[in-house]
Amino acid sequence: MAKQKDNKKVIYWLLTGCTLLFIMVVVGGITRLTDSGLSMSDYKLITGTIPPLNEAEWQEAFALYQQYPEFQKLHSHFTLSDFKGIYFWEWFHRVIGRLIGLVFIFPFIYFLVTKQLTAKTIKKCFVLLFLGGFQGFLGWYMVKSGLVDMPDVSHYRLAAHLTTAFITFSATLWVALDLKFPDRKPIDKNFRNLIGVGYVILIIQIIYGGFVAGLKAGLLHNHWPMMNEGKFIHESAYAMEPFYLNLIENPSGLQFVHRTFAYVVVIFIGIIWYRAKQMKLTMLQSNGINGLLILVGVQFLLGVLTIIYGVPLWLGVAHQIGAFFLLSVMTFTLHRFSR
Numbered sequence: 199m200a201k202q203k204d205n206k207k208v209i210y211w212l213l214t215g216c217t218l219l220f221i222m223v224v225v226g227g228i229t230r231l232t233d234s235g236l237s238m239s240d241y242k243l244i245t246g247t248i249p250p251l252n253e254a255e256w257q258e259a260f261a262l263y264q265q266y267p268e269f270q271k272l273h274s275h276f277t278l279s280d281f282k283g284i285y286f287w288e289w290f291h292r293v294i295g296r297l298i299g300l301v302f303i304f305p306f307i308y309f310l311v312t313k314q315l316t317a318k319t320i321k322k323c324f325v326l327l328f329l330g331g332f333q334g335f336l337g338w339y340m341v342k343s344g345l346v347d348m349p350d351v352s353h354y355r356l357a358a359h360l361t362t363a364f365i366t367f368s369a370t371l372w373v374a375l376d377l378k379f380p381d382r383k384p385i386d387k388n389f390r391n392l393i394g395v396g397y398v399i400l401i402i403q404i405i406y407g408g409f410v411a412g413l414k415a416g417l418l419h420n421h422w423p424m425m426n427e428g429k430f431i432h433e434s435a436y437a438m439e440p441f442y443l444n445l446i447e448n449p450s451g452l453q454f455v456h457r458t459f460a461y462v463v464v465i466f467i468g469i470i471w472y473r474a475k476q477m478k479l480t481m482l483q484s485n486g487i488n489g490l491l492i493l494v495g496v497q498f499l500l501g502v503l504t505i506i507y508g509v510p511l512w513l514g515v516a517h518q519i520g521a522f523f524l525l526s527v528m529t530f531t532l533h534r535f536s537r
Contacts, residue, residue: 205314207309207314208309208314208315208319208377209374209377209378211301211305211309212370212371212373212374212377213371213374214301215298215301215302215326215370216367216370216371216374218294218297218298218301219298219363219366219367219370220367220522221294222291222294222295222298222363223360223363223364223367223518223519223522224515224518224519224522225287225290225291225294226291226359226360226363227514227515227518227519228287228511228515229287229288229290229291230356230411231509231511231514231515232283232284232287232511233268233272233273233284234283234284234285234286234287234288234291235288235291235340235341235344235351236263236266236268236288236341236344236345236349236351237263237281237284237285237287237288237289238259238285238288238289238292238341239262239263239265239266239345240262241338241341247292247293247296249285249286249289250285256278256281256282257278259281259285260278260281263281266344266345266349267344267345267346267347267348267349268344268349268350270349271349272349292337295333295334295337298330299330299334302326302327302330303327306323306327319373319376319377322373322376323373325369326366326369326370326373329362329365329366329369330366332362333359333362333363333366336355336358336359336362337359339355339359340352340355340356340358340359343355350412350414351412352412353408353409353411353412353413353447354409354412355412356408356409356411356412357405357406357407357408357409357411357412358408359408360404360407360408360411361401361404361405361408364401364404364521364522364525365401367522367525367526368525368526368529371526371529371530372529372533375529375530375533376533376537379533379534379537381537382537383537385535385536385537386477386535389473389474389477389535390532390535390536392469392470392473393470393528393531393532393535394532395466396463396466396467396470396528397528397529397532399459399462399463399466400463400524400525400528401525402459403456403459403460403462403463403521404521404525406452406455406456406459407456407517407518407521409446409452409456410449410452410453410456413447413449413452414449414509415449415450415452415453415456416453416504416505416508416509416514417508417509418434418449418450418453419432419450419453419454419505420505420506420507420508421505421506422457422502422505422506425450425453425454425457431454432450432454434448434450434451435448435450435451435453435454436448436451437450438451453505457501457505460498460501463494463498464494464495464498467490467491467494468491468494470487470490471487471488471490471491474487475487480534482534483531483534483535486527486530486531486534487531489527489530489531490524490527490528490531493520493523493524493527494524496520497517497520497521497523497524500513500516500517500520501517501520504516504517
C-alpha cells in the first residue's frame with residue numbers, strides 16, 4: 199500500500215521535471231531571440247533527435263531551410279555556417295522537450311508498478327502528462343505557422359506555447375508541494391483568493407509578454423517612462439480599427455499594454471505584501487510574501503532595461519527568467535496560503 203505522503207523519490211522526480219522545464223524555457227527564450235525557431239523545418243520524433251553529422255547531412259538540412267519564407271525573405275544572405283548557429287538552439291530546445299517526456303514517463307511507470315503513488319497523486323500526474331503533451335503539440339503548431347507565407351510564427355501560438363510552459367511548470371511544482379506539505383490547516387480564504395487574483399493577473403502579463411515577443415514589439419518605443427516623444431501613450435498604440443485590434447495585434451498597442459500592466463502587477467503584489475504584514479505568518483509564508491515583493495521589483499527593473507536597450511539577448515533572457523521565478527514564488531506562496 200502506498201504511503202500517505204508518497205515518498206521523497208517522487209518529490210525529487212517532480213522537482214527534476216521542474217528544473218528541466220526551467221531550462222527549456224530559458225533555451226526557448228534564446229531560440230526566440232536569436233531567430234532560431236524556424237531553422238528545423240520538419241518534425242521527426244525519433245530521428246530528429248540526432249543532428250546532422252556530416253557535410254552532406256548539413257547541406258541537406260540547409261537546402262530544406264532554403265525552401266521556406268524565413269530564408270527567402272529574411273536570411274537569404276545566410277551561409278551554411280550561419281545556419282548551423284541558429285540550428286543548434288532549435289535542436290537543443292527540441293531535445294530538452296524530448297528529455298522532459300522521458301524523465302516524466304519512465305519514472306511514472308516505475309512508480310505506478312511499484313505502487314509508490316497514491317490514487318490522488320496518480321490523477322494529478324495524468325494531468326501533468328496531458329499538459330506536457332499539449333505543450334509539445336503547441337510547439338509544433340507554433341513552428342508550422344511560420345512555414346507558410348510569413349517568416350515569423352503566429353504571436354498567438356507563441357504566447358500559447360510560452361504560457362503553457364509556465365503553467366506546466368507551476369502545476370508540477372504544485373503537485374510536488376502537495377507531497378512535501380501534506381497536512382492541511384485552517385486558512386484565510388479571503389487572503390488566499392487575493393493571491394489567486396494576483397496569480398491570474400501575473401498570467402495575463404505573461405501572455406502579453408508572449409504577444410510582445412511574437413511581434414517583436416519590444417524593439418519599438420525604447421524609452422521609459424514615456425513611450426517616446428514625451429508621450430505616455432503613443433498615437434500608434436491606438437491606430438488600428440476596430441479598436442480591440444490594438445489590444446491583440448498592434449505591436450505598439452501590445453507594448454503599451456505590457457509595460458502599463460506591469461504597474462498593475464507591482465501594485466497588486468504590493469497590496470498582497472501589505473495585507474500579509476498585518477497577519478500572523480509562518481516562516482514559509484513570510485518568505486514567500488517577501489520573495490514576491492523582491493522579485494516583482496527586480497522583474498520590473500529588468501523590463502524597463504530591456505525596453506530602454508532594445509531587447510539585447512542577455513536582457514531578454516533575463517527578463518523571461520525573472521517572470522519564471524516570479525511565477526514560481528507566486529505558486530509557492532499561493533500553495534502555502536491554501537494549505
